[in-house]
Amino acid sequence: MEDLKTRYLERLAELYPTVAAASTEVINLEAILNLPKATEHFLTDIHGEWEAFSHVLKNGSGAVRRKVNDVFGNTLCREDKRSLATLIYYPREKMTQILEHTANKEDWYKITLYRLIEVSKRSGSKYTRSKVRKALPPEFAYVIEELMTEKADIRDKESYYNAIVATIIRVGRAGEFIVALCELIQRLVVDHLHILGDIYDRGPGPHKIMDKLMEYHSLDIQWGNHDVLWMGAAAGQPGCIANVIRICARYGNLDILEDGYGINLLPLATFALETYGEDPCSCFALKGSHPCSPGEKELNLRMHKAISVIQFKVEGQLIREHPEFNLESRLLLHRINYENGTIVLDGKQYTMKDMYFPTVDPADPYRLSAEETAIMKRLEQAFLNCEKLQQHMRFLLSKGSLYKVYNKNLLYHGCMPLCEDGSLKEVKICGELCKGRQLYDVLESYIRRGFLAEDAAERKKGRDLMWYIWLGENSPLFGKDKMATFERYFLADRESHTEKKNSYYRYLEDEKTADMILAEFGLQGEDSHIINGHMPVKSKNGENPIKCGGKVLVIDGGFSKAYQKETGIAGYTLIYNSYGFILAAHEPFESRSAAIEQESDIYSDDIIVKRTASRKLVGDTDTGQQLKEKIGDLEQLLKAYREGRIAERFGGRF
Known part of the structure; x- marks a missing residue:
């Protein structure tokens, strides 16, 4: 030793x-x-909403606006501070708009540069000079450092700074310099970003979000069930592939696959038109409003139904192959009475809304037809060979995990599976009984094996478990007794759509349960918290995201437009700075153009969750x-x- x-x-x-x-x-x-401790920014359940995500990232959930207020207080009017904040978010677009209506451009450049320099100084004040220097854009690094740094040995500081600013304007670099300062402020107000899962599905831009995250200076990701679904699809798991395509079809987002990732869906489209061309497919209407031609809408409906039927078959095969998943109750195609158009579930008979199943053999309902088999093979190869998708998944693997312990806080998406009495639920995974933290660790190891294991059997086991994590009752990322996709499509009776949540959700206000979960991950004391994604907080019904007296913070309020009617808001985000926790409840984001032209920042109600007695330090x-x-x-x-x-x-x- x-x-x-x-x-x-x-x-x-x-x-x-x-x-x-x-x-x-x-x-x-x-x-x-x-x-002082640097600022952490927590986002979750982004669900492909690229514009809203981009804006919240730019404004740091109000952190930029607070910095502008700190610097200028009452010395600037509200309109000027709002205009300056918008410039920091969208420097090129806002500058173009302002200069079109500005007579004396040189004066505007001078005033704006001085204001941005002051905000930059305040934003960088909690970092070492070395750290700020590393964040500076290379082209202007020396000049920005000179302007941000006090020069005690210079008698006429004002003259010195004026000369630098005047030169920037005279040589025609003021516009680019303003852009550089705005991007620096965005970079400095948030030191570290936490994404608590569900980057993918529902919204139109998850691939753009992933591109942005890959450029971000410091972050970690806790995988959500939708992220693991896409990871499984990228690994070639058929059940995951079918689900990914079905969800894209349901929300009118097949462009994500075709344009964003270059995955060819023509074979599926051709098959859908040939097989379901005369079928109205009325059960497979798109969610939300989508500007598309009648022909595009009809094609989408048919593709939606075609991949849904394939999904139910593929999942049936997986359930039979893996009895250890305990999903036999989700084998549904053989329960349909194909003569009278009914199905019996849990002892109750329901009438089916749709009975047109030309590819289903009632004697062997889970067998894919020859055409369906060929389509799935081509799709599997398309997902496996898509370099951009594989690059995004490698990034999720390198920066992500099922949970994170960071600065005495426990971060995860979903739930800790509990028994009815509130104790940790024991689950068998590949023959190994595990619960609590061990359950997370074992499942994460299999996710990584699904991509990296040299042994083919281990790799397949990991890939199939990714599908199980997506919808399994005992999956910490799902936490319900079933995923009622089939029932929502085919049964009118809403009782059949009910998905019973794990006991975890009943115990969220129980402090002993919160303490037990924190202790499971080696955390204790008043400074420790659970920060939880996945659960839309129904603010319009009076639900509070702060639970257990602030020990549990649920920060999914509905970035996804599909959830906003249900939640009443457009998402919660969380800021943790040296003074404590600030929870921001956001109004829906109108558009990028409205944010620039009308300076309509996402309006947020800031809630001080916890303020520290003394300022936290590094x-x-x-x-x-x-x-x-x-x-x-x-x-x-x-x-x-x-x-x-x-x-x-x-x-x-x-």
């Missing part, structure tokens, strides 16, 4: 070869520990703990230098 410690210190000495170098680093790290965070450990190692190195156990290295290589 002593030899290992010595070898480690010798490696550390390569980075800090002298007492002076090691001492300087200790001083630097101690200084960082005493800076030393109070997980990063601070890592820095303290590094300081301890460096102090051990200094001791080794001073005791002569390790020699200093002066100049050159030894």
Whole structure:
């Protein structure tokens, strides 16, 4: 053990070869520990709503607006502050609009540059100069640093800064400089982003959201059930592929697959027209309003039905192949009476709304026809060979997980499966009984195996489990007794559509349950919280996202337009800064153009969830703990230098 410690210190000495170098680093790290804690931003259940997501990311759930207010207070009128905030969100578009109606452009550039510099200074004040320098755009890094940094040795500071600003304007770079400052402010107001799942499905732009996240400076992702569904599809799992296409068809978003990812749906479209061309497919109407021609609408309906029938067959095959999933109650096609058009579920007979199943053999209802088999093989290859989709899924694997413990907070999407009495529910996964944190860890390991395992059997097991995680009763990402997709399509009786939630949702206000779950992940104390996605909070019905006296924060309020009638709002997001937690309840986002032209920022009601007694510092965070450990190692190195156990290295290589 002593030899290992010595070898480690010798490696550390390569980075800090002298007492002076090691001492300087200790001083630097101690200084960082005493800076204010950086801002974390929590988003969840984005569901492909690209424009609303992009805007919330730009405004930091109101963080930019708060910085503008902090800097200018009552010295600027409300309209000027709103205009400046909009400029920071959309610098190019807003600048173009303003300059079209501005007579003296030079004065506007000068005033705007000074204002943006002041906001930049305030936004970067909680970071080290080194960290701010790394965030600066390379083209203007030196000049921005000069303008943001106080120059104590310069007598006439105002003249010095005026000369820099005047030169920027004179050489015709003011516009680009303004863009650079606005993007810097966006970058500095939020240090780290947490996405608590469900990037995909329902909205039209998940691929654009993924492109943006791949550029983001610092983030983590907790997978949602819709994300795992897409991961399974990208891994070639047939049940996941069918579900992904069906949901895109249902919400009128097949363009995501065809244009966003280049997946060819022509074979499915041709089959759908040939097979269901005379069928009105009235049970498969699109959700929401979609501007499309009658011909496009008719094609979508038929593709929607074609892939739904394929899905029910493929899922039936999976259920039979995996009795350990305990999904026998979801084998439904063989329960249909194809002569009288009824089905018996849980002892009750229902009348089917649609009985046109030309590809279903009542004697073997889960067998795909030859055409359906060929379509699924082509789709599987299309998903497996789509480089952009695979790139996005690799990013989800590298930045994502089923849960995250970060700065004493437990982040996850969905629920912790519980028994009726509130105890942790034991679930068998591939022959292994597990519950609580172990359940998450085991399921995550299989998700990764579904992509990375060298053994084909293990890889298939992982891929099939991704489908189970999407809809399994004991999946922490689903948490209901069934996914009633079939019933919602084919049965008019709404009683059959009911999906009973896991007991977790009944215990959300129970502090003992919250403490038990936190303890399962090694957390305790008043500073620990559960931050939970997946559950739309019905604000219009008086539901409160703050539960257990603030110990549990549910931040899904409905980014998805499909949910907004149900929730009454357009999403909750959360900010955690050095002063505490701020929960923002957003109104629906009208459009990007309205945000620019009318300066209609997403209106948000800010709720102070918890305010700290004293301002939190970097030393109070997980990063601070890592820095303290590094300081301890460096102090051990200094001791080794001073005791002569390790020699200093002066100049050159030894």
